Amino acid sequence: MRGYMKLLGKSALLVAACIAVGFALLLAAFALPTQNMEKNVYASAGVFAEEGSYPEVDVLGIRSMLSNSSDALMLMSAGYRAADASLIERMVNVYRPLMRGEDAAQVIVSCYGEGETPDMIVSYGRYWHGYMLTLKPLLSVFNYSQIRVVNAAVVAALALWLVVLLWRRQLKRYILPYGIALLLINPFAIAQSLHSMSVYCVYSAASIAFLWKRDWLMPRRDRLLLFFTLTGCLTSYFDLLTFPFISFGVPAVFYLCCTQENWKQALKSLLLMMVSWFVGYVGMWAGKWVLGTLLGGGNLLEDALQIIRMRTSMSSVTGESVSLYMLIKRQLYRIISPALALAAAYLAVTGVCFARRAPRQKLAGKAWAPFIALCVLPFVWYVCAANHSYVHAFFTYRELVITALSGMCLFAKFAAKPHPPALKGEAHPLD
Numbered sequence: 001m002r003g004y005m006k007l008l009g010k011s012a013l014l015v016a017a018c019i020a021v022g023f024a025l026l027l028a029a030f031a032l033p034t035q036n037m038e039k040n041v042y043a044s045a046g047v048f049a050e051e052g053s054y055p056e057v058d059v060l061g062i063r064s065m066l067s068n069s070s071d072a073l074m075l076m077s078a079g080y081r082a083a084d085a086s087l088i089e090r091m092v093n094v095y096r097p098l099m100r101g102e103d104a105a106q107v108i109v110s111c112y113g114e115g116e117t118p119d120m121i122v123s124y125g126r127y128w129h130g131y132m133l134t135l136k137p138l139l140s141v142f143n144y145s146q147i148r149v150v151n152a153a154v155v156a157a158l159a160l161w162l163v164v165l166l167w168r169r170q171l172k173r174y175i176l177p178y179g180i181a182l183l184l185i186n187p188f189a190i191a192q193s194l195h196s197m198s199v200y201c202v203y204s205a206a207s208i209a210f211l212w213k214r215d216w217l218m219p220r221r222d223r224l225l226l227f228f229t230l231t232g233c234l235t236s237y238f239d240l241l242t243f244p245f246i247s248f249g250v251p252a253v254f255y256l257c258c259t260q261e262n263w264k265q266a267l268k269s270l271l272l273m274m275v276s277w278f279v280g281y282v283g284m285w286a287g288k289w290v291l292g293t294l295l296g297g298g299n300l301l302e303d304a305l306q307i308i309r310m311r312t313s314m315s316s317v318t319g320e321s322v323s324l325y326m327l328i329k330r331q332l333y334r335i336i337s338p339a340l341a342l343a344a345a346y347l348a349v350t351g352v353c354f355a356r357r358a359p360r361q362k363l364a365g366k367a368w369a370p371f372i373a374l375c376v377l378p379f380v381w382y383v384c385a386a387n388h389s390y391v392h393a394f395f396t397y398r399e400l401v402i403t404a405l406s407g408m409c410l411f412a413k414f415a416a417k418p419h420p421p422a423l424k425g426e427a428h429p430l431d
Helices: 002-030 035-051 068-079 087-093 104-113 132-141 144-168 172-184 187-191 194-212 221-238 246-258 263-294 300-311 324-335 338-355 359-364 368-384 386-391 393-415
Strands: 056-059 062-065 095-098 120-123
Touching (some): 002 087, 002 221, 002 263, 035 104, 035 144, 056 187, 095 104, 144 172, 144 194, 172 393, 221 246, 221 263, 246 393, 300 386, 368 393
Antiparallel strands (some): 056 062
């Protein structure tokens, strides 16, 4: 117990350090001149006029809806400078123009494309908006269409880097499951969406960091848990509440692919890693609410509690009750694509291999239990964030990549030929 209390203290210090560093970095980002940013927001308005608020992307039969409205909100927040507000007020409150009765994509067309005067200036202070660290510098140089090209290069580079690390860490059998899982979340759509890029970068960077430093992280549980606390902090800092749990789930799957723990130890490790992630995620977000309230952002704590109550309710956008069946159905409907057929084919092939290679021995060992637990976790997330998941199913469905990746990696592990019995005092090499 004393060891866990000491670890909790370290986690609290890590969260506090992330809050302090994150605050300082955002101050630097908001201190950048906005003249060129504003020009590029004007130059971007035509894209929203052409595409609308929620266009669909269809590549290789994989269809996804974009939240251009969220992207417009991010661009206007990055490019707008409230002349009568201090640097701290701009950073805490994150101002943007608003037209009554219009979503953000329509506002950017009206105000930046057609030159209309906004009805009011509003703030959006309950999020950290850590994506400003990259969006503001990019928007100083590029317009929205050009930033999408940069995004595509980043998506490809991170995916390739992860594949290379899987190869080098002798985890080749998990490369195909990762590739299929990546198609399930539609990387082509993510590259065109500022809204989705943040959490994609966080979960990819966390997975890369885990695989890169695996031999340093895994022998020491405190290091591993602090790593997941940091991942939770970064998710809360950069993400605009899209599909955040993926930043825990994907690195956790790779952990299970590497560990030699028995099933009970692995389940315990998963639980501790998840708790650590939530300490970082919730702690970092609470830090913004407290700082924002103290520094002139209004009562962000009260605002946040109201939003939490709404987002965790079993209700639709109109307030009508939502059944568990409808909630899950909306997520599963969105994941239907040719990539899902690939995943099913992969499970069928590896299932045959598993059936031919000591299935009783492997099932009796219960190594499958931690993978199954990860498969179930996205559904627990959907229930806990029911309103958000139901209303925004067109992007929250991506949490199901945890289920798909964990399931495919389980079959990849079980389809392999069984190891010969280890000699006394000799451990098997990592998978």
